[in-house]
Amino acid sequence: MSHADGCRCPSCAYSICRAMRRDLLPIFQIFDRPFDAPDHVVVRLFTNDQPTVFMWRHSTVDAARASLDGLGLYCIPRDPSDPPTHVESWL
């Protein structure tokens, strides 16, 4: 797989966030039909608790997971106190 300059795939976005601020932890979060994307499953990249500009839309949770698979990340199950649309986190 080739990654040109400006590639916005999850792998490149993760690398960009790591390179920008080494003290910030990049975390992918999956949301199932959030209020601002009611027809999609959305993956957003956060650094600590702050959303970044990186966001991807998918039709299913499995497709969202597949986009993160292979990055060498761990899946963190949702906490009961999380918003209902929050599926899980990957870091």
Ligand SMILES: [Zn+2]
């Ligand atoms: Zn890329």
